[in-house]
Amino acid sequence: MEILKEIINSPSVFKEIYGDLAKPGVQQAGKALGTILGLGNTALWPIAMMNERSRIKLETNLEKYREKLESVPEDEICEVAPEIxxxxxxxxxxxxxxELSDMYAELLAQASIKTKAGAAHPxxxxxxxxxxPDxxxxxxxVRKLVNGIPFIEVRLNNKNKKEWSTLDPIRPGIGCLKDLHExxxxxxxxxxxxxxxxxxxxHDIYMVGDNIYEPLETYAKSEFSAFAKPExxxxxxxxxxxxxxxxxxxxxxxxxxxxxxx
Structure with missing residues (x-):
């Protein structure tokens, strides 16, 4: 109940954002953010709440933060260091x-948990x-690619003149290219x-294994085939x-x- 009282006594914008103070995660958020509310530009949150677009952004992002804390026991919550x-x-x-707001919310959540706060570097x-965002x-x-990311450098080699030019310096073997905006x-x-x-x-080492580079090379051959002149x-x-x-x-x-x- 003491934490609930602290939330009630915190800036009204905080209560306005979360509404139901009994909602899971709200008490944890109040305890973690209690020391930073009113510092820096957070003092301008009440003004931001008066603008519809700003209010939606703030509510959405702080809701993400609350959801990340709702399953964390209150005794594992710590006050977030102001510098982060x-x-x-x-x-x-x-x-x-x-993508970016998720990262901010997760970093803030990590900084709010005693056992993880040390890894949340400012x-x-x-x-x-x-x-x-890309x-x-x-x-x-690439989080699961613990062994690294394979890539190929595509060159156009002139054997007669003993010279070469680069067509693509790095063609990485990643599956997210289709998801990028640019x-x-x-x-x-x-x-x-x-x-x-x-x-x-x-460029001096490469990965060893089956079918690591072959798909990259096959695709590059089809993409750059017009440049090759074997004759x-x-x-x-x-x-x-x-x-x-x-x-x-x-x-x-x-x-x-x-x-x-x-």
Missing amino acids: GVPIAEKLAYVTDS SFVNVISNMS EAILLKS PLNIHAYINNFEGIGFFNVR EGIELKFNRGKIEITPLALMFMNACFEESAK
Whole structure:
């Protein structure tokens, strides 16, 4: 009942969002967020609630957060550290993309649970802020690829002139390309993840196993066949490589993607 009293005494916007204070997860959310409400831009939540679009965004995102806590016992809930809770709470007031809002809500939920809060690093908030929805989809899709991501580099090799040119620097073996809004940006997404230390692109090693690279090479042959001119010594060549998923990336994914998505 003490937690319920704290929620009742918290800013009215919090009560307006959740309505029924007896709803599962509300008491947990109140305990976790109690120290950050009113800090930073969360003080502007009442103003945001006056705008229909802003209200819907905030209610939707905080509802996601509540649902993630509803099965967690209250004695396992901790107060969210302001350095991670405040910036996430600010994002929840305006972020609309479901992939990104899910990640914010999950990171905030992790920071609200005693046994998981240590893995919810404050820097992860900025990582999500600089991530596109497509990159969120890409990262989620490779979570189970613990051995890495196979890729091929497609080259056009001129045997007579002993020279070559690159047609595709990285053709990754991932199944999410069809789900991306801008699949042609895949190289930029991979470069971004390499830059922040999530991916390590290795051209010097490749994965060993059956039918790992063959589908990539078969598809590339059909796509780039017009470039090959065997009679002139010009042929397609595929160099095999591997993208390593770093421990930092695994830590981030465990903190920002819910267990059921693993």
